[in-house]
Amino acid sequence: DVVLTQTPPTLSATIGQSVSISCRSSQSLLHSNGNTYLHWLLQRPGQSPQLLIYLVSRLESGVPNRFSGSGSGTDFTLKISGVEAEDLGVYYCVQGTHAPWTFGGGTKLELK
Amino acid sequence: QVTLKESGPGMLQPSKTLSLTCSFSGFSLSTSGMVVSWIRQPSGKSLEWLAAIDWDGDKYYNPSLKSRLTVSKDTSNTQVFLKITSVDIADTATYYCARSWYPGLEFAYWGQGTLVTVSS
Numbered sequence: 471d472v473v474l475t476q477t478p479p480t481l482s483a484t485i486g487q488s489v490s491i492s493c494r495s496s497q498s499l500l501h502s503n504g505n506t507y508l509h510w511l512l513q514r515p516g517q518s519p520q521l522l523i524y525l526v527s528r529l530e531s532g533v534p535n536r537f538s539g540s541g542s543g544t545d546f547t548l549k550i551s552g553v554e555a556e557d558l559g560v561y562y563c564v565q566g567t568h569a570p571w572t573f574g575g576g577t578k579l580e581l582k
Numbered sequence: 583q584v585t586l587k588e589s590g591p592g593m594l595q596p597s598k599t600l601s602l603t604c605s606f607s608g609f610s611l612s613t614s615g616m617v618v619s620w621i622r623q624p625s626g627k628s629l630e631w632l633a634a635i636d637w638d639g640d641k642y643y644n645p646s647l648k649s650r651l652t653v654s655k656d657t658s659n660t661q662v663f664l665k666i667t668s669v670d671i672a673d674t675a676t677y678y679c680a681r682s683w684y685p686g687l688e689f690a691y692w693g694q695g696t697l698v699t700v701s702s
Contacts, residue, residue, distance in 0.1 A: 471645075471646075501685065507686045509688045509689070518692040518694055519692055521688060521689060524686070524690070525688075530690065564687070566687030567685075570631055571619075571631045571687045573628055573629040573630070573631070576628050
């Protein structure tokens, strides 16, 4: 199975600060069809996960553009340019290239 | 508007069979490329993909649990089911269903989740 390793496990930030989360894969996530199926989810406290970014860098409809994704192959990054209070929660990367589909361990974003 | 809602027994005893239902609206599972997955999350832990069924009725299972899982759908393509046999305490979790496109499994829509507690 593909292992996704997220760092850091916990991130403390002040409002307005820019932060980054890393997701490293044990295998390349480049699919044979040329797409890279690496996505980012946010789970706010007490809520279901929600999709933020899909296909590495595409912003899901309705998601603020302070969120951005980048990367290729095995190394991926989620960046939040100016944290807002509503961004607090646990961020997960998930890969859809290799079955079984797997999630990262999560990065908890909290207020400093 | 796409919605999904999970339902389950809430609590069951070890060794029993867990039956879960995902009822959805706003899309048809018969649409080419559509997939509904089951994902679970023990309290305070990460997410684990369990199983999926696609528009063509093809089924996908996590190999770590495959022998215990059965995913199915109804003929009207408005519900997806998951059965987990021989449950134990380690199966205690919130169970979600989520909609995706294949390939890619981007999990764009999620249900609210249903908490299942396995206890004697």
